[in-house]
Amino acid sequence: VPSILLRPEGWQKDRYRRLVDWLRAMHGRGAVLCSACSGIFLLGETGLFDGKDATVHFGYARAFAAAYPATRIHPERVLVISGVREELVSSGASTTWHDLVLYLIARYAGATTAQEVARVFALQWHQDGLTPYLIFEGKTDHGDSEIESAQRWLSNHFSVANPVEQMIRRSKLAARTFKRRFSKATGLTPIAYVQRLRIEDAKRRLERTEASVDEISWRVGYEDAAFFRRLFKRVTGLAPGAYRKRFRIPEFARP
DNA sequence: ATAGTATGCCGCCAGT
């Protein structure tokens, strides 16, 4: 099932009854079911992924989790193989269909053939996973207005020293209460949230400027660049230099 | 790489 180019809010369950019945029947006769990108929504309809693992384009992860809560979804993963016969295969964001195709070729025709095809068609394995592609966006639909206003303040002040302490002081809430409510509302502890904002800003600077990693480290709020590098790698899966190399707009493409 | 200090986290518990 290829990406069916749906919008998450446009997805209607039970709309493709005949197709889904057919998929289920084919599965019963031993077929391997595969999806790319948002195609997993259609496979989700079969119920075959209930209690199983799958991946989807990270942009649809929340919508998928809402529609098919029985499936464990891993949007940061490139390819997820599950089912007792390894017959339920899903691939994640957009061009991870490369990985899916190469995997299938390797599975049925051998690794050497897969490698040949990859070379001839310039297909790429996404060896580093999809974490480097993910964009952090804090949750704001939680309905806790005090925390929301703290988030708003933070989005412009994350690079100051001790942002958590400052944020708490501005909120007029007790520290214990603030931290508890912040974690509940956003799904992240205050410090973890600050780190995501800092790293996200650093990513933009790596993509769009020529600033050195040391300078970027300082600008997003870290005096110790060694610490920043370690943190960056932990959050994104890539070191800052490697990230820049991968995502920077090449010279010839700049206006 | 390492050491040292500061800061934050979280279970616990009492209070509202």
Place this chain on the structure above:
DNA sequence: CGACTGGCGGCATACT
């Protein structure tokens, strides 16, 4: 009684 607040302290992590 349950849901929330908020102080305390030991421990972990963040940061320099």
